Amino acid sequence: MPIKLTLQSTSQESNILGLSRDDLFSLVSDFETQPKRASMRVNQLWSWIYCYGMSSFDNMTNLDKDLRSKLQKVFNISRPAIEKKEVSNDGTIKYLFRLNDQSKIETVFIPEEKRSTLCISSQVGCTLNCSFCHTGTQKLVRNLSSQEIVGQVIAVYDDLGLWEKKRVNSSNSSCFEIITNIVFMGMGEPLLNYEEVKKACSILMDNKGLDFSRRRITLSTAGIVPKIKLAHEEIRCMIAISLHATENKTRDILVPINKKWNLEQLLGSLRDDIKLRNSERVTFEYVMLDGINDTKEDAHRLVRLLQGLPSKINLIPFNNWTGSQYKRSSLDRINAFRDIIIKSRLPSPIRKPRGEDIMAACGQLKSNSVKEEASI
Numbered sequence: 001m002p003i004k005l006t007l008q009s010t011s012q013e014s015n016i017l018g019l020s021r022d023d024l025f026s027l028v029s030d031f032e033t034q035p036k037r038a039s040m041r042v043n044q045l046w047s048w049i050y051c052y053g054m055s056s057f058d059n060m061t062n063l064d065k066d067l068r069s070k071l072q073k074v075f076n077i078s079r080p081a082i083e084k085k086e087v088s089n090d091g092t093i094k095y096l097f098r099l100n101d102q103s104k105i106e107t108v109f110i111p112e113e114k115r116s117t118l119c120i121s122s123q124v125g126c127t128l129n130c131s132f133c134h135t136g137t138q139k140l141v142r143n144l145s146s147q148e149i150v151g152q153v154i155a156v157y158d159d160l161g162l163w164e165k166k167r168v169n170s171s172n173s174s175c176f177e178i179i180t181n182i183v184f185m186g187m188g189e190p191l192l193n194y195e196e197v198k199k200a201c202s203i204l205m206d207n208k209g210l211d212f213s214r215r216r217i218t219l220s221t222a223g224i225v226p227k228i229k230l231a232h233e234e235i236r237c238m239i240a241i242s243l244h245a246t247e248n249k250t251r252d253i254l255v256p257i258n259k260k261w262n263l264e265q266l267l268g269s270l271r272d273d274i275k276l277r278n279s280e281r282v283t284f285e286y287v288m289l290d291g292i293n294d295t296k297e298d299a300h301r302l303v304r305l306l307q308g309l310p311s312k313i314n315l316i317p318f319n320n321w322t323g324s325q326y327k328r329s330s331l332d333r334i335n336a337f338r339d340i341i342i343k344s345r346l347p348s349p350i351r352k353p354r355g356e357d358i359m360a361a362c363g364q365l366k367s368n369s370v371k372e373e374a375s376i
């Protein structure tokens, strides 16, 4: 949804968080007619918003008072509201955010020893109905705007008090030291909300603000084949594929979008369209489901499927949710599967479940938003 905010066009407050630099520039140009000054104002606003976490114009001391009060009258810098926050025994934090239209989304902060990952949502609900995924039982309500996507990151920084920590070791440009990685693995299929996700990523990667490197942002897709190449070329962050099966008949059930773009089309596109740099690999996510996709034959077939494609396979023990028809594979079975893959020299870490006690683990997210539409 294009955002057009101008002093003339709106009499009520509008949110400038999550606007691109270009959008901000056109807004600022309404009252700073010289392009150089407008550009300087954009840089100042950018720094206050994305390096200092300012949520009000009042304290932006390098903007003159008149300008601050004009901005304050018409615009705001608001974040999604925290409706609920749950902390797991293992330190994982799950946020339920309420958006302006009362929709709800979930975001998960996963602290680890050497990295801390924020798992964010790109849609309210999801249309893709992957049968092992709790979010898939909640049909799509709508796409999130770039403001709502970036807003999740900003709101977590506010809540965890990370702004000051972020600045302590920064020189002239900034970096986040606490949230080291962002993954679009929360609610929704990011490549079905392509433009807003692209805009959000450009804000997250801006080196005068949040400054996440392209290697530290991962888009996880169920396999929207025509958008994978585009995302690789335009957004340039990492891409993970939710694979979960080695035969079309199984994948059709686990990841129904496979009926539209099957394994051959998906892997063919990855081979032809993704230009990997030296040490880069395509990441595949593979949920381990007891008796469904976890046999030794599956593991051998997986190795054959990925032959010649630099790959990393994350094995994810299934995280249960009420009403699910699946069970987690036994550890013995997961280890045997992993051993076959490793023998073929493909890295294959087994993901440690995080936040299970608060239903924050992979595939467990679901908010109670109203089902309104379910079209791709």
Ligand code: SF4
Residues within 6 Å of the ligand: 126, 127, 128, 129, 130, 133, 134, 135, 136, 137, 186, 187, 188, 189, 222, 242
């Ligand atoms: S796994 Fe991802 S794409 Fe599939 S239903 Fe869940 S949120 Fe949607």
